[in-house]
Amino acid sequence: MNWNRILNPGLYKVGHFLGDISSLLRRHPLYIRLVALLLCVAFLVVLMQAGSLYLMDYIPHNQSAIQKIYHQKIFWGREVDTANEMAPADAKSAMDSLRNDYFNTDDPLFVWLVEKDDKACTLALKTLKTAQENFEFAGAHQLPIQERLHLAKLVVQAYAPLATALQTDIDTKQSVISLLQLVSMGLILCCLGTVALDARRILVDRLDRLMSMVSKGFVPGRSDTDVNEFARLEHMVYELSARLEGIKAETEWINQTTSERIRRMMRSQDFLFKFIELINNATLTEMTLRKALYSLEKALNANNVALIFTENDSPLFYGRVLFSHHLPATFQDALFDGLVGSDSAVNFLSSNAEGAPIRCLAVAFSSPSGELGVLKIEADEARLFEDAEIQLVEMTAQLLSMVMGSHGREQEGRRVALLEERSAIARELHDSLAQSLSFMKIQIARLQSNFGAEDVPEAAIHEIVDDLREGLNNAYRELRELLATFRVNIDTRGLSFSIQSAIEEFSSRSSLSITLDNRLVNCRFTVNEELHVLHVVREALSNIVRHSGAKNVTIAMAFQPNGMIVVTIDDDGVGYTFMSEEPHHYGQTIMKERASSLGGKIEVLRRRIGGTRVKLVFTPKMEQ
Template sequence: MLSSVFIADTSEGFAAAINQAGTLRMQSYRIASSMANGIPGDMPRSGEVTRKLVAEFERRLFSPRIHTVLTKGPSESVTQAYNRVEKRWQWEIHPNLKVYLELTSAAFGERGIAQQIAQQRHYYLSHVDSFVDNIHHFVEALELDAEAQNRQLRLIQLVALMLTLFVALVSIYLTKRTVLNPLKDLLVCARAARRGDFSVRSHHSSEDELGQLGDAFNVMAADLSKLYEGLEARVREKTLNLERSNRSLELLYITAKRFSDSSLSDEVLKSLIHDIEQAMGVRSGTICLGQVGDRQAFRLASTSPVDIERQISGGGDCSRCLGNGETHTFKVDCEGGECVNVFSTAIRDQQQQYGVLLVEFNVEQELEEWQQRLLETVASHIAMAINLSQRVSQNRMLSLLEERSVIARELHDSLAQSLSYLKIQVSRLEKAVSEEQAKDDLLLISGVLRSALNGAYRQLRELLTTFRLRMSEAGLGAALDETVREYRERGGLEIELIDRIANCRFSPNAEIHVIQIIREALSNVIRHANATRALVKIECDMDGIVTILVEDDGVGIGIDEEGDMMQHYGLPIMQERANWLGAELMINEPESGGTRVLLSFSIADSDHTLSHENLIQKISYE
């Protein structure tokens, strides 16, 4: 068996080496295919493909899969076949490919270089078949060597099998004599113990393991006969504990389900108190809102009778119920009625106390420790539900205030400026009329007013479009497609969209700002650029860095006329949106002409910019 292990260890890796050597043939023809089917007009690119294939061939030729087999001392034919392949590669094939790759990376187009490339290609293609034959001989040598080792392994295994059969026969005889008979005796004892009869004893006694096992069985049977008497009582105790645990889990599940399925209402809280009464066998309960030190609390929900509630509150003083914030029990003395004990536990979440949970039970009754822990857990669930309800209300208010702030900013940055500009022009017109200036001057001012009024109307429509803009569940990519399609139809020019967002996740605010910046840039292209085509490109790398590019082939940026001041106000708004995202915005004219708008920001920082934090602080302050 040791010989088999040695031969198996020697044979290990032959399959991988054969597979690796076999791939060298395919790789050789792949190199030949890349050289023969190269792109005539782009030899550097074709050469790059061939270079990768050559590097892959060399990595496979010198891979550990092959060299591991060679270091284990294979036959001389395997070593010679590999050396023949290696030498021919290093001294004949690889130098030819190296020259070919150097020529393809040079400036292509000269007739001399093209002829040299053709010569090197012809040389490789004419020698690749013989080189593949050498590789085939190497693979065949590996296969023959592996088969020879397998034959040796089969012979050794046959001899080991014969020896194993002999040992098995001897072992069967000894096992029946020294093992089976004692085991039969132990089996009879085990069957009796299974029936509950612990009076049966083992009669096999010796110094061996089975004899020791028989003595141990006799001792175990004596101990089991004693333990069996108290087993039923322990089972009843465990069953009772399990039932308590089930009731506790059921109550906690119902509590969590009630708070998750509906809002925190009086009906839900009363149903929860009824669940506590049924699960724990108490009389009634009350949920009050208040903190330590308060004399007056607010009763949120209760199932207690009115007279008991008055006795608990002590004539309006709730300090006894609230206590010092810790769990406690006190007695209520009812005049002319039955007295009760009240268990009080704080409704607290993250060191914030909202109130107390009160449970009334009979004087002769005592709450066990598991019941007290369960009530404390239910109280913590109530506290979490109250905290969650408050947070939901705060978030709704924050969203409403933030939306109002966005609308106010949009109106201030667009329509308000346009109206201010119109007011100035009206003042100019009044002055010109009062001074009885020439008709041409009045018409000029009137034309400026008409242009500004049209711009204000256009801004109003864009604001309406902005306020109606909603991001669908399809995400930012679908919104980009819709935006490009809209401006392509509106401007009648070719707009190319390159979307490389991949799996990046944008927040809703970031998506809105990105879409609005792209819309403003495309709007400027349509109105001012006189362009025939535009490009919108958005990329997001694995680190969450977003790059947005909008460029056109128009006339570029320029503010020459008085009306341009109204038409280019969108550039500051784009800058403000970029600041909101914490982005860097660059607007310039490339050497090829037109206008380029480049925006870059990080997704991780887009919701934590200074502008965003200032707005949150402002809303919180207000």
């Protein structure tokens, strides 16, 4: 027999049943507790009833046995007393008749007494049986009548302890059953009290506390159907559920709206970040502005974004127009006048080229050329622009105005710098190359005056020719230096990038190790100042490469507390030796003229630890 097939389903059912019980205990502890208390009450009631039924059966049976015993005792006592008064022969006959009336333990009324586990009853019954056996022995052996009478009296006396033992057993059973019923009644009262207390705690206290947890303004009015606490609770839960559904729907709508607002804000912030990055890292051109318009259209989820520059403040004529999708419609006179006179964005309805109504948002700003600029947003008619979006458009217009103004000023500065640079080129050509050409012109005049003369030695002619050759070489070298200098342009990213480019250039064409220590953080220069500083640094590096024999160069730029800028170029070469007159070399002269143009001064010094220091000191115009 396969016991696994038999036992496993049974074990599975037992485990499933225990699992259900455990789950019920976890989910409904109050219900299980109430059922347990009611089961205890039922058990105690059954126990009390069983005790009562037991006594109802036990006591009458014992009473019948006691009555039978007393009847036997009375019968034997009467016969013994009668036999004492009779003649011996009659007494003997009476004693023989008593031998037929013994206490019969086989009687159904006394069978239980034999099996009863009671020491007193057992001892009394044993004493009775012993007395009956002795009386029977005396009758069977025809002992003297007096001895038989004595034994008969012992039998009569043996009945009394047995009756007493039975009565004592009845009293004991009654006491035990009474005590058991009393204890059961106490336990029943305790269970009922526990049920009542739990019912009060659950149905009164907890319900009241649950009611009080809800706002008074939220609790619905009493209904006619609220006949008890649970009906009121059910009505309140129903009302609460309905209101929660409404709150849930409202919350979902708010979350959806808030999420959309957050997405718009994120798109706006992303646009501002990219727009600022674009205008900082790129030259302001038409392509740059178109990129900005495309980004703004995407950020606002609009149909079209246009940048309009009008001439003579006329709404009917567009000087220049940049747009992301299509050409915008013209403004009405009244609307245009209101837009020009307003410092904030104007929200209005208009129509597109097809005549369909559209929602527009426009803000005016001034361009550096004196034109009036208008940033116009076109969207669907039902579109409502939020405050954050309006602020974004206004900020964009302000940034455009600032950037275009800065771009115009930068262009003007570069034009001024170009004019100054042309003047510097003319001046340096006059001071260097023109002097070399004048020198060669003098030498040619000497050569012409000596040409054909017989008394001029040949050595003098050769000396003049050598001077001409040297003058040509010097003029050619100076021209190359000037061309290399004037080909330098300022990087659009500023002075630091231009100097770094110069460092990379000189490092690549020489064995110099050049280090830059730039501490000019947030220091603003004009374009002219940037050009002069760059030319001074390049001239110093050029002199170091040609004359110093240095291996290491350090360029330091620092801003002093008094507002002055100090630029030093140190090298570890042979050191500077002052020469009052050095023909055909104008590098220091040019650097001094640049320092003078900056309103500062330049010094070329010999360092104590070896090498040369070029020190430029000036005050920027921005600081002045």
